[in-house]
Amino acid sequence: MDTQRTPQDRTQVQILRPGEVKIFRGTFNMLHVAVPGDELYRGVFAVRAFPVKEGMKYISLFCHDDEDKVREIGMIEDLSQFPPEEQRLVLDTLAKHYFAFEVVRILSIKRLYGFLFFEVETEQGPRSFTMRWEHTRTLDFGDRGKVLLDVFEDRYIIRDISTLPPRDRELFTRYIFW
Structure with missing residues (x-):
């Protein structure tokens, strides 16, 4: 039985924690997120959740599925807890999204x-x-x-x-x- 979960299968927000996920630049210099027990997400982008004034908190990561629908991967509760390189990658994608x-x-x-x-x-x-x-x-x-x-x-x-x-x-x- 395949136990991999996809974003479509979830009904609750998955919290993404440092050390449990890996955020990196991958193919075509796109943001990738590896979630153990889930899958590797490519072409990931970030969006601030409310309140948006909390710059390092409550950041949702999304991707497009095979049908080109936007799917939420999960939420980072506090980006400052992640390694500096992963913080920079997420902040870079946020800057592009909100520019x-x-x-x-x-x-x-x-x-x-x-x-x-x-x-x-x-x-x-x-x-x-x-x-x-x-x-x-x-x-x-x-x-x-x-x-x-x-x-x-x-x-x-x-x-x-x-x-x-x-x-x-x-x-x-x-x-x-x-």
């Missing part, structure tokens, strides 16, 4: 074949990105802001549309009116 460019100017937007091609100025410098022209690719951010999701799932935040220069705001609302 966003903050847009301060919109230089141009072109619509072509159902996509919007942006040239923007961000706090990190000039950027070009492409997003599908669909309402699902734009999320509300507070009362007057928007989060734009590009084709690579990168996030571009406009904290308050009303603070954009008038020309930038008019250009933006010509295409993003929802």
